[in-house]
């Protein structure tokens with residue numbers, strides 16, 4: 001009998017390293033969860049910035065560099081691409097759950113191309129109520145807006161649709 | 163610098179100077195919400211400037227990167243439009259400037275995202291998402307202030323009245339634009355005007371404001387003819403790299 005053998009490739013190993021590199025501003029999620037990593041090969045990791053002016057972009061690249069070096073992938077290069085532009089639709093389902101657990105309302109999936117993006121009421125990450133309102137279009141980082149729950153009265157960050 | 167590099171430089175200068183202006187609000191805005199908004203818009207603009215100036219330097223191929231272009235040029239070498247260098251004034255004046263400029267940028271980048279030159283198209287597609295948000299933000303504030311109290315309305319009217327004379331320059335075409343279009347990188351800005359007017363008018367109607375009276379347009383920024391305000395802005399922005407060249411930390 002021949003049983004299926006799972007082959008763990010080099011790119012799998014590199015991806016496993018990246019899965020443990022946290023976003024510097026929202027450490028609950030990894031760079032993989034956020035969809036910042038666009039492609040992984042044996043020789044290079046392709047990343048894309050969230051916002052052009054995001055101050056975390058440089059920090060993200062440095063964290064990835066450090067993690068690759070520490071795990072024996074010093075020869076793997078990091079390249080940056082702008083196209084296609086990053087979208088919140090690339091945040092993984094696991095990433096969305098981690099954001100919610102961290103107290104940040106995740107963006108609705110598939111909403112970034114919708115004309116109604118950012119207009120739908122956010123779901124309160126504390127109590128789940130949709131009885132919420134926007135307090136400030138911009139929040140503590142470029143990717144977040146400040147909201148308030150009218151049911152449990154807690155303020156919360158909402159990850160903006162982008 | 164050849165025409166295509168100059169074209170990228172103009173785009174970068176517009177974003178850089180506006181970003182620097184908006185940064186002046188940091189810690190001074192009338193409310194926390196506004197402080198966060200204006201500084202986040204500033205970050206986006208500086209980010210766009212980094213890409214466009216980096217591209218200008220790459221096309222020029224003379225060893226100048228985005229930082230060299232931002233910090234080591236004199237005022238006459240800056241090619242930004244006059245609108246973005248206008249002083250912040252009060253909050254309404256800042257919003258008026260943002261309102262006119264963000265709607266222009268949104269229309270410009272919608273078109274530029276489709277040009278043949280992938281370097282320009284990629285930056286434009288990326289920036290478009292950001293500037294669309296800025297246009298919505300500024301429009302919301304034009305309505306809140308215009309359709310607000312007597313005081314807020316008067317200030318919004320005054321802010322728009324001042325900024326309006328610098329709007330025409332946004333749509334002026336010259337040899338650099340023509341060369342950029344021929345190279346598959348540029349956009350016909352004059353063709354954006356009708357849609358810009360329509361978007362501006364729709365928001366003004368919502369804000370119960372009349373379109374400001376036409377004035378003789380003020381031009382010259384693209385050729386390096388700036389108001390006295392730009393020199394003061396640069397002396398602040400460039401101080402560190404001028405006093406301590408190549409300083410890092």
Ligand SMILES: [Zn+2]
Nearest residue numbers: 124127149152
């Ligand atoms: Zn709640």
